[in-house]
Amino acid sequence: MISYPPPKFEEQKSEILQRYQILCEDQSVSALCLADSIAMALRVPYVIAALNRRYRSWYHCDHGFSAHPSADLQSYFARMHLSQSRFDVADIAEESFFQSHTSGLDLPDMKALGGVPLTDPNGKRFGTLCIADANVRQFTEAELALLSSFGQLVSNDICMRSAARYAVRDLVELEHEKCDLFELATIDPLTKALNRRAFMRFGERELNRFKRENTKLSALMLDIDHFKQVNDVHGHAVGDRVLTKMVSVVASVVREEDLVGRLGGEEFAIVLVDSDARAAARVGDRIRQAIKQVNFPGDGGPFNVTVSMGVAEPLYAEPSINDVLERADAALYQAKRSGRDRVIVAAENAHAMPSDAPVSEPQRRAN
Template sequence: MARPVPGTSGGKDWAMITYPQQKFESIKSEVEQRYRILDGSSAYDTNHMARTVALAFRVPMVIAALNERYRAWFSSSHGVSEALDDQVHDLCSLANLADRFFQVEDMAEDQYFSGEKLVSEAPNMRFFAGVPLRDPDGKRFGTLCILDNKPRVMSESDSRLLKSFAGLLSNDICVRSAGRYAVQDLIHAEEDKCSLYDLAVTDSLTGALNRRAFFHLTEREVPRAERHRVPLTAVLFDIDHFKKVNDVHGHAAGDDVIASLSRIVSKEIREEDYLGRLGGEEFGLILPETTPSQAVSLTNRLRQKIKGLTFLGEGGSFSITVSFGVAAIDPGERSVHPALERADRALYVAKRNGRDRVELAVECLGRLSA
């Protein structure tokens, strides 16, 4: 799961920032609606063309028998029930052997068609005619077929009309097919953009912001906190004796520790908070609208949860502890860096005082005691 950039939709237990999902869904919906394609399984309804052909030739049954790829996307028929669909397509497949206009005046008298179920049983079709459907390169992708339950002979003008209808339908299907591929290309491009965004801003092991993205995204919070006169607090923390974890239990266990630490912190912080992996086992938090004392309560809760974890490495089972330094972003500051420097000094104090503890920057202590 992933946590969107603050200001987009998301849940508090998501672990990393991603390309804004609302923007992706909006673009996807826009291009799909533009081509009147609702989802991957729906077929564009061209039955109006089939009805027009049926009226023009006064026949009860019309169908565009398409190859498998187009048939999955498009539907064009009139008078063909679901029960008869396969039979009609089987009949049309015989006409696909012809590469031009094709007609059978009376299928009941024709040696190739008389045995077809559609002819010998209800609805007892007798007349059949078909014209190839072709793409702009001349490649055949189906047949426009008309059927009648009485014998008939098509005139030259009727055959030309049927060919014209086939040309119109071919063009319509090809244009919309190209549109569908355009939709797919646009959606794939947006999906690639999502992936590239994730790669650009997140740490691959933890899903937290990488160092560059952390500083870039959190800088916007400083003027916002100043403008709205709300507190903003910085936290630095790292794993105590992490080198020993790698040396005794192996680097795979070290990676597991780092990833688990990030998951626990991500579940405890809010959607609007920022978690970044700043290097190795060191992490940073920027907590909008949070006082230093509130940050201390949060980090002590995190400290206890992390302390309760058990890991298994090459040297057996083990547990870890984490030390935290907390500092406020002061009014008038234009960057998170000064506060993070104060948090770093507080983290150093936590290490010096025995580790597995939270230390508040001395500047904050003086302010709280005043």
């Protein structure tokens, strides 16, 4: 049974996110390359973009550490200089702040330390880009200027990725809302089959394809026998379960590209694409037998229901899918008059059902 809209958004979203690595929780290659470039340009063994909690879970820009720095280590580097200007410490052993905040931290062997603030376009600071050397040294003015330039690159990269993350999430939320609205407009809320309006719309599309490409097409009308008695004897709640289960059975028999719609009450219609009346009758009989085997719980014990079905192929002179359904409906009522629990093919298509010919399964449409 077809699930509209045919392009599944979750698959498209995953493909886009993987392609651009926008919401990837793993390390982005570009951020690692940026850290490596900083280390090479400034000739330092350690580089880390120490970020606040909002960014550190998904953005990792570091070099020289055996693993991505822990949250505590990130906090240590991020707190070491909270001003809006760059800083340079020749030997952290001489600075009380750095010694008083190292308890429990697995710090690398470093002496000299330099850093620049990371800020958003509004100047709000969200982290520090730090470089460290294992030797006591004073970073030159040129090195600190280059570090500032790298800091701007890192800031821009983080802000761009952050904006992209929020943009994608907004799009995902919007797409979910669109899908919800689409479902409200096209899906029967009880059975999850297409509602009448959507079924006729998509059925018309398949009829046009049938005429344009000279393919096969068939329509089935399905009605639960004595359904009023089910509601009268067992109640409407049980009747609703019968309808829901019946659609579930139909969906298990037909293919994804086929259409299943609830036209009203216990009356349903099916459009089988690339299938003639003979194949449709075979599918209809499989549905009929499957539904007949289902046991429904009732007040007086389990019970079964049967269905009657009518089948019709389009005639080229018929302008709309409704014309095809009317002939299938006439065949349905013939099935009712003939004793119910059976599948009848419309008289105009009876030639498609020779008694000595094998019934072939409908072929799947090529993707």
